[in-house]
Amino acid sequence: MKSPSESNQPPAARRMLIAFAHPDDESFGMGGAIARYAQEGVDISLICSTNGDVGTVDPEHLNGFGSVADLRLNELRCAASTLGIHDVITFGYRDSGMMGTPENNHPDCLWQADETAVIGRIVQEIRRLRPQVIVTFDPYGGYGHPDHIFMHRTTTKAFHAAGDPAQYPEQLTNGLQVFSPSKLYYNTFPRAWLLVRVWMERLRGHDPRHLGKNKDLDLQEVLDRHLPSHAQVDVSAYHGAWDAASGCHASQLNPRPNRNPLDRLMRLVFRHQYFTRAWPEPRDHEPMEHDLFDGVE
Ligand SMILES: [Zn+2]
Known part of the structure; x- marks a missing residue:
C-alpha cells in the first residue's frame, strides 16, 4: 500500500465499494455496517x-x-438514502432463481451473463471510484443463490484485475487509470448465529435443509460451508438505520422485520456484523479486526 507522500496524492477519503446482486442484499446483508461507515464519513458506493x-x-x-x-x-433508492450510500450503480440484469429453477435459463438473467463482460463492468467501477475496501458475497453466496455466487466470482476477479494495465486496456484510453484496492472482504454470518438457527429450526420441528417458502434454503449447508471471520464490526448503535433501510424493502418482508421474538433476541446477542477477509490473505492466528479499514493508509 502506498502512503500519500509516496504517491504525491492528498490524503484520500475512505471509500468502500459493495458489490451485491439484488435490491435488498445491502440492507438485509450488512445494513448495520453500511450505516456505521456512512455516518463515519466513508464514501460508500453500491x-x-x-x-x-x-x-x-x-x-x-x-x-x-x-x-x-x-x-x-x-425500494433500493429508499434504502440507499436511509443508509447513506452515496452512489448506486445498477447493471440491469434479470435476477436468477435458486439452483435448478427455470429462471436461470432466461437469456437476460445474471446467471447466463458473460462473465468477462461483468468483470469488466466491475473493473471499470473500481477504476472510477478507487475504493480502498471492497465487499461482496462469500463463495457460497451466503445461502447458495446463483446471483450471489456469480457476484462473488466476478467481483473477486475484478478486485485483482483492476490494477493490471493488461486487463481491459480499452478502459484506460478514457481517462481511467488502473487502481489496486487494498482489501477484499466477504460478508458472512456469525458462526454461532448459524448454529443457534439450525438448532432452533430443529426444535421447531423444521428440517434445516429445507427451509423457506419454497423449501429451497439449506441452512445446514450454509453452516457446513461457513468460512472463518477475520473482522467484526460493532453495529449495535446502528440498528435504527438498519431497521429503517430493511423496512424500505417492504415488498420482500414477510413478516415485517423484528416482529419475530427470536430475531429480536438474536439482535441483542449479536452486536456485530462479520466479514471474511480474502485479501490481504489472512495470517495464522491473526487477531480479529474491528474495522474494515484497519491498515489502510
Ligand atoms: Zn440476494
Whole structure:
C-alpha cells in the first residue's frame, strides 16, 4: 500500500465499494455496517447487478409501479438514502432463481451473463471510484443463490484485475487509470448465529435443509460451508438505520422485520456484523479486526 507522500496524492477519503446482486442484499446483508461507515464519513458506493424483477411481490405493493423492477429499484433508492450510500450503480440484469429453477435459463438473467463482460463492468467501477475496501458475497453466496455466487466470482476477479494495465486496456484510453484496492472482504454470518438457527429450526420441528417458502434454503449447508471471520464490526448503535433501510424493502418482508421474538433476541446477542477477509490473505492466528479499514493508509 502506498502512503500519500509516496504517491504525491492528498490524503484520500475512505471509500468502500459493495458489490451485491439484488435490491435488498445491502440492507438485509450488512445494513448495520453500511450505516456505521456512512455516518463515519466513508464514501460508500453500491453495485446492484440485477433489478430484482423475479422477486415474489404481493399485488398491493405494486400500486403506482409499472413493474416489479420499478418497485424494487424504488425500494433500493429508499434504502440507499436511509443508509447513506452515496452512489448506486445498477447493471440491469434479470435476477436468477435458486439452483435448478427455470429462471436461470432466461437469456437476460445474471446467471447466463458473460462473465468477462461483468468483470469488466466491475473493473471499470473500481477504476472510477478507487475504493480502498471492497465487499461482496462469500463463495457460497451466503445461502447458495446463483446471483450471489456469480457476484462473488466476478467481483473477486475484478478486485485483482483492476490494477493490471493488461486487463481491459480499452478502459484506460478514457481517462481511467488502473487502481489496486487494498482489501477484499466477504460478508458472512456469525458462526454461532448459524448454529443457534439450525438448532432452533430443529426444535421447531423444521428440517434445516429445507427451509423457506419454497423449501429451497439449506441452512445446514450454509453452516457446513461457513468460512472463518477475520473482522467484526460493532453495529449495535446502528440498528435504527438498519431497521429503517430493511423496512424500505417492504415488498420482500414477510413478516415485517423484528416482529419475530427470536430475531429480536438474536439482535441483542449479536452486536456485530462479520466479514471474511480474502485479501490481504489472512495470517495464522491473526487477531480479529474491528474495522474494515484497519491498515489502510
Ligand atoms: Zn440476494
